[in-house]
Amino acid sequence: MSAVTLDRPAVTLADLTAFIWAEADLLDRLAYKDWLKLWSTDGLYIVPVERGVADHANAVNVLYDDAEMREMRVKRLLSGFSMSSAPPARTVRTVSRFVETARNETSVDLRAAQVIVEYKYERHRLLAADVDYRIELSAEGLKLARKVVTLINCDDPLHGIGYLL
Amino acid sequence: MHSEDAVAERPWGALFEGDRADGAIYRDPALFDAEMDRIFKNTWVWVAHDSELPGPNTFKTGHVGTSPVLITRDKKGQVHVLLNRCRHRAASVCEKKKGKQSVFVCPYHGWSYDPDGSLRKVPHRWGYDENFDPADYPLFSLRVEQYAGMIFATFNADAPPLEEHLGAARKWMDLFMKQGGGFGVKVLGQHSFRFPGNWKIQLENTTDAYHFPIVHKTFLDSLDEETENVFDVLGQGGWVEDLGNGHSVMVMIPSLIDLEADLEAPIPDRFADLAAELAAEGHDDLTVRRLVRAVGGTGFNLNLFPNVACSMAFFRVLRPVDVATTEITHVAIGMDGGESVGPANRARIRLHEHFQGPMGFGTPDDAEGWERVQRGVRAGEGMPILVNRGVSAPEGTAEPGHEAGDVSSEVGMRAAYRMWKRMMDE
Ligand code: FES
Numbered sequence: 078m079s080a081v082t083l084d085r086p087a088v089t090l091a092d093l094t095a096f097i098w099a100e101a102d103l104l105d106r107l108a109y110k111d112w113l114k115l116w117s118t119d120g121l122y123i124v125p126v127e128r129g130v131a132d133h134a135n136a137v138n139v140l141y142d143d144a145e146m147r148e149m150r151v152k153r154l155l156s157g158f159s160m161s162s163a164p165p166a167r168t169v170r171t172v173s174r175f176v177e178t179a180r181n182e183t184s185v186d187l188r189a190a191q192v193i194v195e196y197k198y199e200r201h202r203l204l205a206a207d208v209d210y211r212i213e214l215s216a217e218g219l220k221l222a223r224k225v226v227t228l229i230n231c232d233d234p235l236h237g238i239g240y241l242l
Numbered sequence: 243m244h245s246e247d248a249v250a251e252r253p254w255g256a257l258f259e260g261d262r263a264d265g266a267i268y269r270d271p272a273l274f275d276a277e278m279d280r281i282f283k284n285t286w287v288w289v290a291h292d293s294e295l296p297g298p299n300t301f302k303t304g305h306v307g308t309s310p311v312l313i314t315r316d317k318k319g320q321v322h323v324l325l326n327r328c329r330h331r332a333a334s335v336c337e338k339k340k341g342k343q344s345v346f347v348c349p350y351h352g353w354s355y356d357p358d359g360s361l362r363k364v365p366h367r368w369g370y371d372e373n374f375d376p377a378d379y380p381l382f383s384l385r386v387e388q389y390a391g392m393i394f395a396t397f398n399a400d401a402p403p404l405e406e407h408l409g410a411a412r413k414w415m416d417l418f419m420k421q422g423g424g425f426g427v428k429v430l431g432q433h434s435f436r437f438p439g440n441w442k443i444q445l446e447n448t449t450d451a452y453h454f455p456i457v458h459k460t461f462l463d464s465l466d467e468e469t470e471n472v473f474d475v476l477g478q479g480g481w482v483e484d485l486g487n488g489h490s491v492m493v494m495i496p497s498l499i500d501l502e503a504d505l506e507a508p509i510p511d512r513f514a515d516l517a518a519e520l521a522a523e524g525h526d527d528l529t530v531r532r533l534v535r536a537v538g539g540t541g542f543n544l545n546l547f548p549n550v551a552c553s554m555a556f557f558r559v560l561r562p563v564d565v566a567t568t569e570i571t572h573v574a575i576g577m578d579g580g581e582s583v584g585p586a587n588r589a590r591i592r593l594h595e596h597f598q599g600p601m602g603f604g605t606p607d608d609a610e611g612w613e614r615v616q617r618g619v620r621a622g623e624g625m626p627i628l629v630n631r632g633v634s635a636p637e638g639t640a641e642p643g644h645e646a647g648d649v650s651s652e653v654g655m656r657a658a659y660r661m662w663k664r665m666m667d668e
Pocket residue numbers: 328329330331332333348349350351352353
C-alpha cells in the first residue's frame with residue numbers, strides 16, 4: 078500500500094471493502110489486539126442509542142470510544158473475567174451495500190449495511206445495522222478514523238452484548 | 243389462560259418465608275399473572291421523571307406493569323397517566339416514545355383525545371344516537387402523585403398517599419437529588435435492554451453489593467487507582483437498611499451520602515481538568531466544587547419497591563414483560579443548568595456509558611448473571627433461594643428501629659420480599 082494516496086484513483090472501492098472485510102474478519106475471530114491497530118490515534122468508535130443524532134458527544138450512546146476506551150474495552154473483553162465475554166456469543170457477520178458518500182485528499186466516507194448473527198445458549202439473535210465509516214490514509218496505509226454503528230433497533234431495548242459490533 | 247379463581251386460591255405468599263424463597267418465584271407463569279394483579283395494579287409504580295415532560299403538551303409513553311400508558315403534561319402543567327388504549331375499539335392512541343402535541347388522534351376511526359384524556363371529538367357523530375356523550379369515554383386515567391421530581395402512578399384508588407408509601411425513603415430521595423449540583427436534576431438520555439429472566443432477579447440486584455467485586459472485576463480493573471479505591475464497595479463501612487414498605491437503601495460509599503457536605507475538601511486530581519473547564523464557564527469556586535463533587539453521583543443505591551431505584555448516578559427502572567423476560571432502563575441524569583454545566587454533564591454521560599448499557603463495562607455482566615439465575619433455577623425443585631446473608635451494620639449507621647446489616651448483607655432483598663409476601667397474601 079506504500080505508494081497509494083487518496084487523490085489518485087488508486088484507492089478503489091475494492092481496496093476499501095477489502096479493508097472493511099478484513100476488519101469484520103478480525104472481529105468475528107476476536108482478534109481484538111490486531112483490530113486496535115486498524116485505528117488512527119484520534120479515531121472514534123460510536124454506537125448511538127438514537128437514530129439521526131449528529132452530536133454524539135453530548136448524547137448518551139451505547140458506546141463512545143476514543144483510543145483509550147477502545148484499549149480498555151479490548152483488555153476487558155479478552156481478560157477472561159467478564160462473564161458476558163468469557164466466552165462471548167459466537168458471531169458471524171457480513172458487511173455489504175457499500176456506498177461512497179464523500180472523498181477528499183486524506184479520507185473517504187462510506188456507508189454500508191452490516192448483519193451479525195450471534196449465537197449463545199441455543200439462541201440466535203440478529204443484529205442489523207447501518208455503519209458509517211471514515212477511512213483515512215496514513216503512512217502505514219488505510220486506517221479507521223471513525224466508525225458509527227447504528228443498530229436498526231438502537232432506540233428500543235437491546236440485550237447484553239459481550240463482543241464488538 | 244389461567245382462571246382468575248385458580249390464581250386467587252394459591253397461597254402465593256408462602257413461597258417466601260423469613261430469609262429464603264422457593265425457586266418457583268422466578269418461573270411460575272401463574273404467579274407472574276398474580277403479581278401483575280396484586281402488586282403492579284395495586285401499588286405506586288414509577289413512570290417518569292419530571293424533566294421528561296419539559297413543558298405544556300409534552301408526553302412520553304411507558305408501562306405500568308404490563309399495561310401500556312401515556313404520560314402527559316396538559317396545557318396547565320398537570321401530569322396525567324392514561325391507558326394507551328382507545329375507548330372505541332382499543333387501538334393504541336400513540337406509538338411515539340416522547341414528544342409534544344396538544345391532541346392524540348386514534349389512527350383507526352379518528353377519535354381525538356386531549357392530553358388530560360378527555361374525548362374531544364368523534365368523527366361522523368351522526369352515527370351515534372343522542373344519548374351518546376363523549377364525556378363518558380375519556381382515556382382511562384390512573385392516580386398520579388410525585389415526590390422529588392419522580393412521578394408515580396397507580397390503578398388503586400385506595401392506595402395510601404405516595405409520600406406515606408415512600409415513608410423513610412424520602413430522605414434518601416432528597417439526598418439523591420443533590421447531584422443536580424444546585425441546578426436540579428434533568429434526564430440526559432437512557433439505555434434499555436432486556437434479559438431472559440424474572441423481574442425479581444433485578445429487584446434483588448440493586449441492593450447486592452456482594453456481587454460487585456466479582457462480577458464487576460473488569461470494570462474495577464479499568465479504573466485509575468484513585469477511582470478504584472472509591473469503588474471498593476465492600477471496604478468502606480457501608481450498610482444496608484430496611485426503609486419499610488419494601489424499600490431499602492444500600493450505602494456503599496458513606497463519604498458520598500451528602501453531596502453538599504465536605505465542599506471545602508481538595509478536588510481530586512482526576513477532576514482537575516473538569517474543575518478548570520467549569521471555572522472557565524464562569525462558575526464561582528463554591529459552585530465548581532459543588533458540581534465536581536456531584537459529577538460522579540452519590541454513594542448509595544435506593545431501591546423503591548417494586549420498579550425503580552435511585553442507583554448512585556442514574557435511575558434503574560424495571561419492567562416485567564413476562565415471567566422470564568424483564569426490560570431494564572438505565573436513565574442517565576445530569577444537572578439542569580444549561581450550557582454552562584455542559585462539561586459536567588458530558589463527564590456524567592461518559593461515566594454512565596463506561597458502566598451502563600448493553601455494551602457498558604458492567605451491565606452485560608450483570609445481565610449474564612441474571613440469565614444464569616433463570617437458567618439454573620430450572621433445576622432443584624424445592625431447593626430454596628437463600629437471602630440470609632448479613633452480619634450487623636457498623637455501629638451508628640442505620641436509623642434506630644430499622645433492620646440493617648453490613649453492606650454485603652441481603653437485608654434489602656428480605657425487605658423487598660416481605661413487602662412482596664404482604665401484597666401477595668392480601
Ligand atoms: S379504535 Fe380508536 S377510533 Fe376506533
